[in-house]
Amino acid sequence: MGTILCRRGPGGFSLTLNGELLAEKCATMFGVASSIPNTLADASVEIRGRLRVQLISNLVGNHIDDAIEQFHRKFPNVEIFVSIATWDVIQRSVMRNEVEIGIAPVTLRTAGLRYDILFEETYRPYCGRRHPLFGKTISRPEDLAEYAFILTGADEPESLTRFRQRSGLGTHLAGLSEHLEEARRLTILGVGLCFLPEAFADKDVNNGNLHPVLAAGNDPVSTIFVISNPDAPQHHACDRMLEFLR
Numbered sequence: 056m057g058t059i060l061c062r063r064g065p066g067g068f069s070l071t072l073n074g075e076l077l078a079e080k081c082a083t084m085f086g087v088a089s090s091i092p093n094t095l096a097d098a099s100v101e102i103r104g105r106l107r108v109q110l111i112s113n114l115v116g117n118h119i120d121d122a123i124e125q126f127h128r129k130f131p132n133v134e135i136f137v138s139i140a141t142w143d144v145i146q147r148s149v150m151r152n153e154v155e156i157g158i159a160p161v162t163l164r165t166a167g168l169r170y171d172i173l174f175e176e177t178y179r180p181y182c183g184r185r186h187p188l189f190g191k192t193i194s195r196p197e198d199l200a201e202y203a204f205i206l207t208g209a210d211e212p213e214s215l216t217r218f219r220q221r222s223g224l225g226t227h228l229a230g231l232s233e234h235l236e237e238a239r240r241l242t243i244l245g246v247g248l249c250f251l252p253e254a255f256a257d258k259d260v261n262n263g264n265l266h267p268v269l270a271a272g273n274d275p276v277s278t279i280f281v282i283s284n285p286d287a288p289q290h291h292a293c294d295r296m297l298e299f300l301r
Contacts, residue, residue: 110158122299155293157282185245196222203229205249212277
């Protein structure tokens with residue numbers, strides 16, 4: 056190496072500073088080389104077991120569907136267990152390793168978790184056939200302040216809450232459900248106006264059951280994240296699914 060690596064004599068043996076640096080590099084090289092057999096063995100092992108995914112209710116997105124489809128095609132022996140919860144519960148579940156992957160909007164981030172942007176949801180206010188605004192288009196959000204709204208509680212993204220409060224919407228309450236499916240039901244029945252994800256409501260709009268009452272433009276947008284715990288115990292199925300989602 057062209058330098059003194061150690062000293063030895065009657066007083067014993069010791070590494071020089073350069074010797075210590077070289078020893079550290081050699082240890083790293085040895086660690087990488089010794090891990091190769093295990094890495095190759097892991098690649099050849101068929102992935103089995105259960106993968107737990109938790110997401111908010113009625114999340115519509117090709118990103119999720121495509122990832123699950125591709126994952127299942129490659130790893131058909133993995134059981135995919137899907138559960139529904141609000142965004143705050145999902146974060147706690149991932150942190151406690153009760154689920155491997157969470158998919159949700161995020162209001163407050165939890166230290167130690169990883170957040171990868173998956174896609175964005177656009178929210179618009181809708182009404183049902185029996186509502187007086189059905190078939191009409193309002194240009195200003197403030198003009199909807201006099202109407203009663205159906206709210207979705209803890210399932211409502213922060214960006215939508217700020218939009219409502221800024222325009223004075225939702226001060227008159229017509230109904231409440233943290234499940235979008237039930238909020239949609241109340242809206243279709245004419246109970247009140249409700250902000251719903253555009254992709255989630257599209258089918259009912261096309262069927263004539265729902266009508267967007269506010270002109271498009273400057274709609275509140277919610278960012279959907281893939282939430283994972285880098286410090287969780289190693290889980291091969293989780294790692295592979297995260298690759299598809301990312």
